[in-house]
Amino acid sequence: MTTLPRRIAHLDMDAFYASVELLRYPQLRGLPVVIGGRSDHKPVMQTDGSLRFSRLRDYVGRGVVTTSTYEARALGVFSAMGMMKAAQLAPDAILLPADFEAYRHYSHLFKAAVASITPQIEDTGIDEIYIDLSLLPEDSLTLAKRIKQAVFVATGLTCSIAITPNKLLSKICSDLEKPDGITLLEMADIPRRIWPLPVRKISGIGPKTEKKLISLGIETIAELAQAKLGFLQTHFGRNYSIWLHEASRGIDQRPVITCSEPKSISRETTFERNLHPRIDRAALSEALTHLCKKIAQDLQRKGYVGRTIGIKLRFEDFRTVTRDTTLATYIADDISIRRAARECLRRVPIEKKLRLLGIRVSTLSSPHSLPQISDSTQGELPFELHEQN
Template sequence: MPQPDRWIAHLDMDAFYASVELLRYPQLKGQAVVIGGRRADAPQQRADGSWHYARLRDYTGRGVVTTSTYAARDLGVFSAMGLMKAALRAPDAILLPADFDSYRKYSRLFKAAVAEVAPVIEDRGIDEIYIDLTDVPGVRDAVGHDPLGGVKAIAREIKNSVGRATGLTCSIGITPNKLLSKVASELDKPDGITVLTMEDLPGRIWPLAVRKINGIGPKAGDKLVKLGLETVGDIAAADPRWLIEQFGDSYGTWLHHASHGRDSRPVVTHSEPVSVSRETTFERDLHAVHDRALLGQIMDDLCERLANDLERKRYAGKTVGIKLRFEGFVTVTRDLTLKTAIRNAADIRAAVGQCLKRVTFDKRLRLMGVRISNLSHAGQEVAARASVNSPGTAAAPENLPLF
C-alpha cells in the first residue's frame, strides 16, 4: 500500500478540563460532572472522610458550562450552556469550579510529552495540537501484514507518553493533512487512534454531516442543507462550478477541495499572531434583555478564556473588539484602542463593556465573540490596570440593555 507524502496528526485531549478535575477527584470517574461552578461549589470533605458535592439542581445564578464529562454530555449538557438550563437536563450532575492554573499546568505537561516523541508541533490551544510525523523514525515501517503499523505504533507511543506524564487520555487522528486529521481525531473519541488515507475518504469522511468539516460554520452549514447537501459526500458529488455560483469563488472552491480531503497547509511551529480571539455560538437565539444575565456570564467566560490564552502565549494587546451575530446572520463588530496594552480578564471585560455601548440590540443574538489585537510581547511593560476611556467613544444611550 503506497503511503502519503505526509503524515499529519491532530491530538485532542479528551474532555480536558473535566479530566483534569477527575485526577483530583478520581471517585467521580464515570459520573456526570459539569465544570463551571463557583469556588463555593468546590467539594467538601466531611469529618468521616466522605465527600459532599454540589449538584446542578441546587445551582442558582447566571453561570455557564465550561465543559462536561462524556457522561454529562450523554444527558445533553455541553459547553456554553447556561447552568440553569443544564440543571433541567441533568439535575443530579456534580458541579465543580474551574481551575485554569491546573489546566495550564497539564497543557504544558502533555505538549512536552509529545515533543519527546515528535518535536514538530503546532500549538492550537490549551488542549489540542497538530504534529508533523512525516520524518519521525519508523513511521513508514510495516508491522506484520499492516502497512500502516508504523504510524499506528508512533500514535500509541505518543498516547502512552501523554498518559505517563499526565494520567490523562487523548484522541489522535492521523491523515495526509491537517483538515482530515482534525476530523479524524473526533471519530473514535475518547482515547482513540484513527489513521486514514485518501482511500478511506468514501467510507469514513463522506458519510459525515457537513458541519464535521472544520471551516463549515452554522451559516454555511444551514445553507448547504437547504440546498440538499447534508453530508460531506454530497458536497464532493456537487459540480464545483455550481458550488462557486452558490458560495462565491473562494469559499465555493474551498468547499470542493475540502470535501475531497485536499489541504496543503504546513504544520506551523511558530508564528506571530495578528490577534487572539474567543467566540461561541448559542444553542438558541438569546434576547438582550430577557437573557441579559446569561449573556453577561457568557461574555465574562469568553474574556476569562481570552485572558488565559494571552497569558499562555505571553502577549498583551491594545485593541479590544467584539463580534456579535444577530438573527438573520447580521454581524456587527466594534473595536476600542487603549493607550496601554492589557491582558487580564477584568481589563478586557471593561473594554468590551465600552464596545457594547455602541451597539443597538434590536434583534436576538446567535453568536458572541471577543478579540484582542495590536499585540505586543508581555515582556514589555503592561499596566496592571489600564484605563478603557477613549476619546470619541460614544456614550451609552439610555436604557440600553448592556450585559
C-alpha cells in the first residue's frame, strides 16, 4: 500500500483585526490604522453625516497595540507595542478600539468556509489554522487557490496560505508572501527558501533563545543546521537541542489535531492608570464584575463549565501574583465565578496599586457529562481586599 506524502497547510488571515475594521470603515483603506485602546475611541458621527476618527497622537495611557494595518507597520507600529511609543512613530495614524465580538464572528466564518472543503483542521487561534490536505486529490496550488477563494467569499477578507510537508515549515512559509500570498514548498527547497532566514522565524525559538544563539555565532537557520548536536547540547538541554537540530532541517512529525479541548479560559485587563486598592475600590469591583461576565459568556459560547477559578494580579512595581481555588462542583455563571475569585483575592495582601487584573477558569468539562451544575447565588459581590492590621 502506497503512503501518500504529507501535505500540511497553515492558513493565516492577513492583519485580521485591522482587516475586519476596514470592512466596516472602507474609507480607511490605504491609511495607517492602529487597533487598541479604550472604547471611547470609537468613531463619532458628525452633523454632516461623516465620521470623525481618533488619531493616535491623541492617545494618553499605557495600553498596547492589538494590531495594525500594513501601512502602520511600515511606520514601525506592531502588535504588543506600547500605544504611547506607537504615537511617537505614527502620530497621524487612525486609532480604533478592538471589537472582539466582531473578530470572533469573522473567525467562525472563515473556519466554516475551510471546513466545507475538508474537516481536517486544527484550530490554533482566532486568525490561523492548520489543515491536513494529504488525502485530497487536487494538486497543492489548486487547493490553495480554492481555500483562499472560499475564505474571501465567506468573509470578504484575504489570507495567506502555505502548503509544505509539515506544520513547522508551513508556519514559517505562510509569513513569506504576505499579504494574500501562496507559498508551496518541498523538502528539497529548504536550503534555498528556509536556511537564509533568521533563527527567530522558527516557531518555538523565542527572544531569549535567539539572543543566546546569536551570542554563539548562530544567526540564520542555515548556521543552526550546520551546528553539531553535541555543541548545542553544551548550551541547551538535551531534548531542546535535539528539537533545534531537527527543526533547522525542517523535520516535524506532529499531526494535525482536529479535536482539541482547551485547558483554560481566561480574561484580563490592564488598567489605564494604576488603581489604589481602597480609593479605587469601586473601579476594581466593576473590572472584576466585567471580567467574570465575559468569561461566563465565553464558557457558554464554547460549551464548557469549570471547577478551578484563578486570579492574576500585577502590581505597580510589575510584581505578578496568582492564586486559584478548586471548587467541589462545576460552575459557568458569572456570579459563582466572581464569588470564587473573591475568595482568591482574600488570600493576597494588596498594599500597592494594581495595574492588571485577570480571571481564569480551568479544570473544564462539558456540562452534558455532568449530573448537575451548581446553582448560582444572587446579588452583587464587591471587590473585597485582605486588610492588613
